[in-house]
Amino acid sequence: NAGVMQNPRHLVRRRGQEARLRCSPMKGHSHVYWYRQLPEEGLKFMVYLQKENIIDESGMPKERFSAEFPKEGPSILRIQQVVRGDSAAYFCASSPGTLMADTQYFGPGTRLTVL
Amino acid sequence: AQSVAQPEDQVNVAEGNPLTVKCTYSVSGNPYLFWYVQYPNRGLQFLLKYITGDNLVKGSYGFEAEFNKSQTSFHLKKPSALVSDSALYFCAVRDIQDTGRRALTFGSGTRLQVQP
Numbered sequence: 001n002a003g004v005m006q007n008p009r010h011l012v013r014r015r016g017q018e019a020r021l022r023c024s025p026m027k028g029h030s031h032v033y034w035y036r037q038l039p040e041e042g043l044k045f046m047v048y049l050q051k052e053n054i055i056d057e058s059g060m061p062k063e064r065f066s067a068e069f070p071k072e073g074p075s076i077l078r079i080q081q082v083v084r085g086d087s088a089a090y091f092c093a094s095s096p097g098t099l100m101a102d103t104q105y106f107g108p109g110t111r112l113t114v115l
Numbered sequence: 116a117q118s119v120a121q122p123e124d125q126v127n128v129a130e131g132n133p134l135t136v137k138c139t140y141s142v143s144g145n146p147y148l149f150w151y152v153q154y155p156n157r158g159l160q161f162l163l164k165y166i167t168g169d170n171l172v173k174g175s176y177g178f179e180a181e182f183n184k185s186q187t188s189f190h191l192k193k194p195s196a197l198v199s200d201s202a203l204y205f206c207a208v209r210d211i212q213d214t215g216r217r218a219l220t221f222g223s224g225t226r227l228q229v230q231p
Contacts, residue, residue, distance in 0.1 A: 004158070033217070042205055043159070045218035056216045091158055095217070101147045101166045101209075104219060106158040 002027065004094050004107035005074075012113045019079040019086070021110045025094030032075045033104055034067060037089040049075060050097065082114045117142045117210050121222035128196045129230050136191040136225045138206035147209040148189040149219065150180055152202050159205065165189060176200070196229045203227075 005024040013019050025032050031050055035043040048056040049069035060067070064082075069075040079086055089111050093104035118141045128134045140146055147166055151159040163174025170182045180191045189206060203226050207219040 006158075031217070033219075035219075035221075042221035042223045043207075043219075045220070048217055056218060058216070059218065093159075101164070101211075103149070103161050103164060104217075105161060106151070108158040111156075 004029075004092055004105055006092050006107035006110050008110060009108060010111050010113070012115065013082050014115050015083055016081050019082050019112055021077040021079075021090050021092075021112070023075040023077070023092030023094075023107060025075070025092075026105055029094035029096050029105075031095045031097035031102075032069050033093040033095075034075075034077050035091045035093065037091060037109070039088075043091060046077070079112075082112075084114045087112055087114045117146075117208050117213075117220045119206050119208050119220055119222035121204075121206055121225045123225050124223075125226045125228060127228045127230065130198055131195050134193050134196045134200070134227065134229070136204050136206075136227060138189045138191065138222060139187050140189060140206070140208040141187065142208060142210040144210050144212035146189075147211060148180075148182060149207040149209075150174065150178070150189075150191050151205045151207065153205065153224075154202050162191070162204075196227075198229050198231050201227055201229045 034046040037043045045059040047060050047067045064080045066078045089109045091109045093106045095102040095104045120139045149164045150162040163172050165172045165182045173179045203224045206222045
């Protein structure tokens, strides 16, 4: 059973460009979560999605950031007009969604560097 | 609001000795508690979780954690450390009552260094 897949693993963008990060959940998982990890810090929640629905986006910056989880295909985290402060590791997690306390399983992350 | 504190940035232990990585939490209701481990340039690997029931939870790779409600703690333990246990460990919490949100709140992490 393949784990959570994220691509690309490394992404370099210049200031003002767009970054698109992709996440394919584990097979059978319908819930996806995005977290951001700044250097030497813990993970910070960004957004929680189910298929075609954003359930909780309380951790998303108000501007430039958006996320989707379409009926078909991976979840996408999109950052428009990137700035240096967006440089971080972005982790996706997935869970079955069948239990209130179900475990979130994490992907390997995408390391975004903004020049 | 929920929060997690990992008071030690780094824990050093000799191989074969017992290890403890500390975690305390704060939630308004009852907690779900998790431990994850992160190896360099990798994602987080799930170790164990506490939902309800027995306060001593056993997880992967010989790790266990003890839930203490009165002290609001969930310390990670292992009876005999291995050099390969050297990694970054994160404690995380979710409030059971927060049914609409499933966001985990993470501590800042504790680096475990096991010396041969």
